[in-house]
Amino acid sequence: MSRKRLLFSAPGRVQLGGIGSVVMSERLPTRAWRSLRDEDLRSTWFRFLDTLGYRRLYVPSHSLEEPIPVRPSRLPLSIDWLMREGVEAYRSFHAGNDNATMLLAEGDRCPIVRHEGRIVGALWGSTCRAHAEPPDRDLPLAVGEAFEFNIHRSAAERGQGVASALSTTWLRQVRAKDCTAALTLVRPENRPALKSYARVSYQITGIVHSLRLGPWGYHWTAKPISAAGTTPSGLTDAW
Secondary structure, eight states: OOEEEEEEEEOOOOBBBBOOOOOSSSOHHHHHHHHHHHSSSHHHHHHHHHHHHHHEEEEEEEEEOOOOOOOOOOOOEEEEEEGGGHHHHHHHSTOOOHHHHHHHHTTTEEEEEEETTEEEEEEEEESSEETTTTTEEEOOOOTTEEEEEEEOOOOTTTTTTTHHHHHHHHHHHHHHHTTOOEEEOOTTOHHHHHHHHHHHOOOEEEEEEEEEEETTTEESSSSOSSSSSSSSSHHHHHH
């Protein structure tokens, strides 16, 4: 297993694919007890390490040279793309996400899923950079790569195929734009997200580790990051 040293950076508050940023506002004993009460031991262990400054992320990827599976949803869904005139409705659906207008202006795309006229799911994707934590900044992608991040679903529609519909829509879009691989980042304890990506044939092809030491962060990869599993991607090159 190869290991590549990455970079030092000061930590910040950023987005992660499907997961918001973490704010260290609770005391350590409080967070540990809440995690132990609500999570299994494995999830609790990783969340405890997170409070100490260590974090790791899986890199699920999908080769767009392979067929994109079709997963039927359990609800009648309609899918379209977020436009500027629809940002207010999106903000009502995803409270706390105030950067939609900026992301659209930067060229990112956002498929949205509706059920009975209301938004029940959305995700963001980019073909020019990865919005990643770590290392607390946007990273360039290699030519032909696309990055999926910040997926969000209504609680009432979880388990109904909304996430699969979003990912499938994004994969078809970027393949039509001649991309050859799609990537994202997921915490190991986020099992629902990992299962959702597995349903549309994502495979874990890399692991990103991060260790925060006071105001500094040390980041490294434990495996090559690419859809093929052999050629390093733009993420690896940047780190």
